[in-house]
Amino acid sequence: MREAFTVDKANFFIENNKNKVDEKYRHHYHVMAPIGWVNDPNGFVYFQGEYHLFYQYYPYDSCWGPMHWGHTKSRDLIHWEELPVALAPDKPYDKDGCFSGSAIEKDGKLYLMYTGHVEKNDRTYQTQCIAFSEDGIHFEKLCQNPVIDEKILNTNGTIHDFRDPKVFLRNEKYYSVVASKNEEDKGRILLFESKDMLNWSFTSILLEGDATQGIMWECPDLFHLNGKDVLIMSPIQIPKKGDEYHNISSTVAFIGLVNWETGKFSVENYHEIDFGFDFYAPQTLEDNQSRRIMIAWMQMWDRTLPTHDLAHGWAGAMSLPRELSVKDNQLIQKPITFVYDSLNITQAIHALTVSSNTITFDNSVGDNMYMRLLIDMTEADELTIQLAKVGESSLQMHYDCQTQKFILNREKIGYKLEGREQELLVQRQTQVSLIDGQLEVELFRDTSSVEIFLNKQKTMSTTFYEIIKGKNLEISSSGIAKIITLEFGQIKT
Template structure:
């Protein structure tokens, strides 16, 4: 089916897209701004979850996302859309996709984007779930300008015929498309009959006609009942597969969230389509990080963004009827070092940080160092801490009389912990016991811990020794702005810088 023959088909979707855009335009004026972030991607109104279609296209970064504009809870998924030149300042675009066809009546689920012959193609999951029937199929939409999209009349492009004996059509979603050599490939999430995660690999010459290639990777019983949102890429001479396992079993400090994120590092045999795993671990050690997706830009940077929220927990902005729910993380550049995935803030953001407070070499000996009115709603901190003669320390961030985020480190045990239990509105979920903190093992580098903290109103992203990340949301009631550092033993604050992102 040629693109020129699909104009009539495209016109059938206009009314539903128009309805969504009009609702967003009218409704965004009524959104409560109290906890809205400044430079993280959010929908103008309504609910968002997974990032979709993250791509560098015609000199700009495009990010789509799962979006239900009509409420602040999950509903029939649309694709929201933003674009940016610097990954910090984002422009809202019209809704890209809405569920209009029989194969997607209950949602245009997650997917990805790729450029071909100057056009932007979206590959996504059409979701149908009615009268006891559940069906998930893979679909294509395309655009001449990256803004207005037409759905391919031959959809779905991957369905029952392509997965016979490999997966159930009931749980078959989240295609991530990429090109290698002369072929296009797509990894798609699925699971086995006995509920183990499974990633399938498909190939195509033209993005429209797809063939099953292989079961790329399959998990064991401990690695989750379903693997969502896969992404496969090569970086630093390693093949990297990221995904979001559901109910993966805890392993020391890892995988405490009911839905987690994991990275598998190794090599793909492209003849057999099999992934040989050398190492796997959790991607982020916070409470609010899910469904990461990457893109590669003109500088050959591999950049990742994730949904900064978590399934099966309450969301304060929904509870408070603020008119919005959900946000994306700060984009992060990826590398593989010592067979582990490491993340750093995209360097573009440092050009936008203005430092207004800085000092070096302050000692804390069994005491507390206090700073008043320093934790603004938009604030950046960099700390270099010498812990050689320290037993432990605590940082109370955004502190008021009764509220704070507690950041602590046990030097002997080499355990770093972030706790949000006393940070404001309670966030609870299905985990038992209730989960208010996450810990991880961090070994100081020459006795130094280097912390970078990005706080954007209701989000906290912590980068530790350029190796680990912790991502949490929090919704303070008292709006505290103080910072306190308490040390047992001697803690040397070799550097503290504070600034704002502009």
């Protein structure tokens, strides 16, 4: 019989084993667990003057296991304080995992709404449950759990795939969007409502997918922003479409309007959120400045994980938090404002021309690195950037002025990262329009990850694990490219 899990047991294990973790690929300012496996961000919330982030967590190994909820908090979303494990799978209704969910403040208390996961007779059963806390650190599960079960779900979804509740307050009523699917393996987002967070009822099928939109939708989040309703979610096995959805699982933003009389979402546009290799299960909060902020798991399912294979004792991290807006029915992301408060610019270069020559910036690349390149491409055809260059190894970026495509390639850096995609995925690309003939590349590197922000239009997030450290940056072009500004810096940690 499996040994029982408890919060106390998890915290004892962490405290006595976290010093055994290999630090080689660990980050400086991105959220990680002190030891073990991390996936989806959960319970991202602003509570009592601080940002709290929970996450799917298995402390006992660097691979997925029965899910706990890890917990950390911050005042600026850059410097994080690790807190005790919040939830463990210790009840009959969640004995095989406390799966993903969300958080909300009610009457000065912090409530977590999560999925109780049970394996029984070779079948999965998933229900929605609640825990609460007076201090935001120590949580008690409701004796009435589960609060949304098979009876309330009825025939509106399958209890075997029914997870990831995102709870929110609207017009003095609590709502929760929950992921499920229909009998034809098409994604379905369900809407539930409650007056007290305890007694819930089914409202509607908010949105349902078709055969081109994946076999299951996960981690929904619904919010209103800049006059539009936005529903973000993570489809499993959504087929490739042009430059979009090349990962085995993707993240998508549906933009439109909710009819709150019928509980139906009218979609005006939908598109992929991030065009890199490692970005999944994003979740958002609204803070005390009315900013809508998003964070995601900076990893991808079914991929090689060197920190596990090399027995480093940990796997997975969160993305840099991003501030959101909607413009022209597109979800726009920018780095969290706080990051610039902690940014130390160490070098700034201006008015430099790149033509047939390759310009090398020696020793400009480190584990904790910021780079901003603003470059005039009006007389150029192509631009190539090689980051962490050493010998033949580098993370390669390329911009083609004719197609206006930005390409990210990680084939020639570090360990081979394989997945369940039909072909080895080493390159991704996305359309980035020049602005007044200029391209801006803003890059945040943190040991084993890079997040790229392109012309305030698109983002690309990727992990990589160098075998030999590369410290140089190389820039070359076809035609004449004129560097307006090139800045290097570090995030103060």
